[in-house]
Amino acid sequence: MRYFKSPLMLVAAVAGLLLSGCLKDTETRTYTIYEPVYSTSAEVRANIKSSAPKNIERPGKIYVYKNYLFVNEINKGIHVIENYDKNSAQKIAYLPVPGNVDMAVVNNVLYADSYTDLMAIDISDIHNIKLSNHLSNMFPDRYYVQGKQADDIIVDWKKRDTTVNGENYALWRAGQIIFDAFFNTANSTGGSKTGTGGSMARFTAIKNTLYTVTNNRLNVINVSQPLTPKFSNNVGLGFGIETIYPFKDKLFIGSNTGMLIYDVSSPSAPAKLGEFQHARVCDPVIANDSLAYVTLRNGSQCAGFINELNVVNVTDPTNSKLVSKYDMTNPHGLSQDGKWLFVCDGKDGLKVLDVSNSQKISTFKKIDIPDAFDVICYGKTAIVSATSGTYIYNYEDINNIKFVNKF
């Protein structure tokens, strides 16, 4: 202390330590509340008709019918693109369908969900699309407890940023309008009168019957009179149903614990043929006469820790057997054309697998489309839906896959 002649430091130190009791640490969290904007059901239905094309902002399911590509704008509507696989491609219309995530076409009628309801939309004149009919309460699990009131339908959301004290974290989260887009889905395939959907679809059509899956059941809808669809019946499937895929007179239904196979040779009375079980994960499925391809992936809604392609022998649907497995990154939708299997593999983009030998699958090519989630192979054209848009590739020459369009 001989050197330390100034008392200033001592005073400052004591004062500082005393003041430290007055300091306060703060932690706040800022998040966004979404407030629903409502319209009446009547207003919404009156608006389901051709309107001017819009930019695709958040693409969802895709569906091909004739030379038209339908692209779902998640929870908002459907874009209609003409000549999607040619340089002359153009968006020709936008259909505002609030709450839409899935669709399928039979005989010039587009069936699309709108929250809990099924809309039958006449597309016979593609430049003058109009709503023809609807079936109410077909998808009761799309009923948002905090999102729909009486006859009102959510048509938009207003964003509002809110800041809360971090200490109340557990309290504020409990009461907000935050819900899982549990219901991502949609599409179908079938005969000449229907179009083609992707493997992530929850709608599909075979001949004059439209099949849709909810989280726990299969709806059977008779569309022999396309503009006046009639609900036939429903079949309980158990919980965790995700996708539906048609092949000939069978339906392959992906659930988060397995793949169900239903016989629909009697269209209005689906009969369960068998089931292939796997660990709890998400699993779109496609199939042919002898094999089914199931992609298993983990994720928030899917749980599990598996990311792989399973090849399952379905020659005897009552006794499906695993043939082989192939490791993947985060596989989503898939589509097959002969020996080529196109798989959307998360951040790894679109992979083209050679499945000519199901015991020895190999990656033939990789196309960089981050976060691709569904693909349809149709006439040597691969239509890929990704978070960044919808991509069209021509693979007539598989060694030289060409980019055609992006919407």
Added chain:
Amino acid sequence: MKITVIIIISFLACIHLQAQNKNWQFQSVNTFSHLFGNKKNGYNIHTVNGVLYQQKYGVALGAGYEQYHYNGSIPLFLQLKRQFNFRNNQHLNVFANNGTSFITKTPFKNTNFSGVKKYPSYYGNYGISYWLPLEKNCFLTIGISYNLHRFKLKETFQWEVIDGQKYSEYIFQKFRTIGLTAGLVF
């Protein structure tokens, strides 16, 4: 980060050259601080290297590590100071450090269900220090300072809210502490 390191090396090279001039003097201050905050304690380690002009005004670049509450961080800052000189080669320094800070440790972590983005944070440190000579160009420094740290993080969850947007929230943390400092000056 690489650019920052290059700037610091270039700066130190320059000030070594400048130190040949009598008006300029190179200083390296290396300290440990115990931090007192609201019911929590922590520490930081700083190394501040720069020049003193005419024995009065100093400018320096500093770096270090700080651990307080549940955050660990690396602050990088610019120091401006005024030095007061007393008898027996003793000095009083009043300084202000301002800069940015990079979070290295946080309870918010990447999981299968969420991802965390860390933003550069604001770092401020203001105080006084007293230098006591140990040898001709070596001092013991003791001091006290007020520290302010404003951290910003973004946590994004895999689950989605409406319109397919993933749920995310910004986390803002403001930590204020008083630091008692000791160290060596070369």
